[in-house]
Amino acid sequence: MSTTTQQLKSLPPSPGIYLFYNSKGELIYIGKATSLKSRVKSYFSIGQKNLRPIESMIHEVKNIKTIKTDSVLEAIILEGNYIKKYRPKYNVDWKDDKSWNYLAITNEKFSRLITIRQHEINLLKEKSNWKLEIGNWKFLYGPFPSLNTGETLKILHKLFYVSRCSPPLLPEEGVGGGGRKKPCFDYQLGSCLGVCTGEITGKDYREKVIKPLTEFLKGNKKRLLSNLKKQMTLASRQQNFEEAARLRNQIKSLSHIQDVTLLNKDLFTNNFGNWKPARPAGGLEIGNSLQSVRIEAYDISNLGPTGKVGSMVVFDNHGPVKSEYRKFKIKTVSGQSDVDCLKEIITRRFNNNWPLPDLILIDGGVPQVNAVKNVLPTVGAQNLVPRVIGIAKGPTRKKNEFIFDKNNQKIAGFIQANENLLIHARDEAHRFAISYQKKLRKI
Numbered sequence: 001m002s003t004t005t006q007q008l009k010s011l012p013p014s015p016g017i018y019l020f021y022n023s024k025g026e027l028i029y030i031g032k033a034t035s036l037k038s039r040v041k042s043y044f045s046i047g048q049k050n051l052r053p054i055e056s057m058i059h060e061v062k063n064i065k066t067i068k069t070d071s072v073l074e075a076i077i078l079e080g081n082y083i084k085k086y087r088p089k090y091n092v093d094w095k096d097d098k099s100w101n102y103l104a105i106t107n108e109k110f111s112r113l114i115t116i117r118q119h120e121i122n123l124l125k126e127k128s129n130w131k132l133e134i135g136n137w138k139f140l141y142g143p144f145p146s147l148n149t150g151e152t153l154k155i156l157h158k159l160f161y162v163s164r165c166s167p168p169l170l171p172e173e174g175v176g177g178g179g180r181k182k183p184c185f186d187y188q189l190g191s192c193l194g195v196c197t198g199e200i201t202g203k204d205y206r207e208k209v210i211k212p213l214t215e216f217l218k219g220n221k222k223r224l225l226s227n228l229k230k231q232m233t234l235a236s237r238q239q240n241f242e243e244a245a246r247l248r249n250q251i252k253s254l255s256h257i258q259d260v261t262l263l264n265k266d267l268f269t270n271n272f273g274n275w276k277p278a279r280p281a282g283g284l285e286i287g288n289s290l291q292s293v294r295i296e297a298y299d300i301s302n303l304g305p306t307g308k309v310g311s312m313v314v315f316d317n318h319g320p321v322k323s324e325y326r327k328f329k330i331k332t333v334s335g336q337s338d339v340d341c342l343k344e345i346i347t348r349r350f351n352n353n354w355p356l357p358d359l360i361l362i363d364g365g366v367p368q369v370n371a372v373k374n375v376l377p378t379v380g381a382q383n384l385v386p387r388v389i390g391i392a393k394g395p396t397r398k399k400n401e402f403i404f405d406k407n408n409q410k411i412a413g414f415i416q417a418n419e420n421l422l423i424h425a426r427d428e429a430h431r432f433a434i435s436y437q438k439k440l441r442k443i
Contacts (some may be wrong), residue, residue, distance in 0.1 A: 007064045008044060014068045015075045016040040016275035017082060021063040028060060029090040032079040036066050059088055071257035073155060074221060080144040081219055091145070101149055102154075103217060109202040110195045111138055111210050113162045115149040141217045154356055157186075159253055160213040163195040163205070185293050188414035189387055191357065216254075225251060294355055297425040298372075299363035300330075300341045301433035308333060309440065310345035311433035314357075315425045324354075327436040338364065339371045346372050350379035358387075362403075363426050365392035369403045387411055391426045 013035045033039030043058050069075045083091050100118040105111045114336040116137075157164055164186060186192035193200045193208060202206070215224040232247035234364050295315040314324035328345040342362070362368045367388035376388075389411070390403030400423055402415050415422065 003065055004061060008041055011040055011066060012068055013037045015072045016066055016068040017075055017079045019065040020061045021065070023062045027061070027088050029087050029088050030079055030082050030086070032075040034072055036068070040064060040066070043305065046299050048412055054227045070221070073152065073257055074219070076144055076152070077217060078219055079117045080142045083143060083145070087281065088266070099126065100143040100145055102140050103144070104137040105139040105210060105214065107138040110163050110205050112164070112211070113153060113156055116142060138401065139214055152354060155257070156213065158191055159250065160216070161191060161193050161209050162213065163192065185358070188410050190408070190410050214284070218375060221254065225254060226248070293358045295359045295361060295425055296357040297363070297429035298342065298345065298363040299429035299433045300338045301437045302338060302341065303437065307437060307441070308336070309433055309437045310341055311429050311436060312345070312349060313425060313429045314433050315421070320428060329440070339367050341372050341376050342368055346375045347379055350381050361425055362390040363423060363429055364390050366403055389415065389422070391423065
């Protein structure tokens with residue numbers, strides 16, 4: 001039995017990177033996987049026809065090593081760091097500029113996190129002042145082959161509170177100076193430290209945001225978690241309980257990153273071209289926010305055991321995004337429970353590689369909101385969706401009652417600033433569900 005055959009039997013099912021070596025002990029290829037066991041085995045079980053170049057080199061592989069990671073995101077980062085360090089033959093030879101991406105931290109007072117393609121860097125190097133332009137990037141990480149940049153940025157923004165203002169509206173030096181009068185969308189949801197309001201200085205932003213982010217992108221997650229725990233303990237001793245709670249939540253999120261949407265489900269596909277770019281800012285302002293946001297509103301229409309349907313409508317800075325609407329015919333619920341129907345459609349929604357929402361809005365009360373919150377961990381989305389809000393219809397005195405954490409002042413302020421928009425989204429989800437049900441009844 002060959003070495004590779006024995007190694008294939010003991011591969012772990014966890015995320016990570018795999019390293020292929022030839023008979024000379026040379027590292028010839030590095031890849032990443034959601035499941036190391038499934039991905040690596042797939043190379044050795046495919047037929048010999050219509051092979052991609054990367055699969056045709058498999059006969060050279062005489063030894064396999066794997067490195068497990070806690071999440072797909074960490075596997076992507078580790079893969080990029082290893083490719084940059086070792087430059088394996090087949091990673092370099094078959095490099096496609098269109099699918100290789102870098103993560104860059106801009107050289108600004110309140111640095112932003114952006115993505116850059118390899119061909120953009122190549123074009124810059126053709127300019128006489130290319131060194132000056134590249135100087136706009138404080139740190140450059142990668143390359144990351146076939147990185148799903150949109151979802152990666154969204155996860156990193158949420159994990160590290162990175163400012164998404166574009167261009168950043170900078171406050172004056174010192175806390176409370178400058179900035180804009182109204183906070184951004186992220187701030188209202190607790191995902192921004194107040195760059196836009198002037199509540200954080202450039203120095204504190206570098207310490208609380210950029211320094212942890214760079215540690216993570218270097219692959220030093222264990223050291224990062226250790227430092228964050230020390231900072232949390234110190235904040236608690238100093239009775240800065242709000243900061244201690246923020247650090248506690250950040251530690252929890254970093255310890256349980258759920259990010260399978262970063263990789264395509266197809267084992268042999270490395271093309272994320274179907275992902276839609278974020279819409280430019282403008283049009284309808286959500287909490288005076290400049291970045292693109294995604295609100296998903298859900299409703300159930302129930303007219304008996306055979307007449308159950310669900311709807312998902314999407315709103316962004318411009319209002320309704322009808323091309324993103326989705327309808328669901330309930331498949332697994334035999335009774336008339338709206339709660340169970342919601343559980344089904346939320347599960348089905350997160351089984352698809354659709355862009356992640358910044359906010360989930362439910363047409364319903366406490367039972368419906370709690371049902372959605374309970375489903376999110378089962379589909380790996382508990383750390384990806386920052387807030388779930390409900391709007392209960394109720395009698396006149398409780399009409400349009402918002403269901404949310406009343407102790408969260410930021411989300412309360414967000415609801416107050418965007419009440420009409422949220423009610424509009426709720427009503428649109430209801431209309432879309434009813435229209436789908438009527439259509440089915442005519443068939």
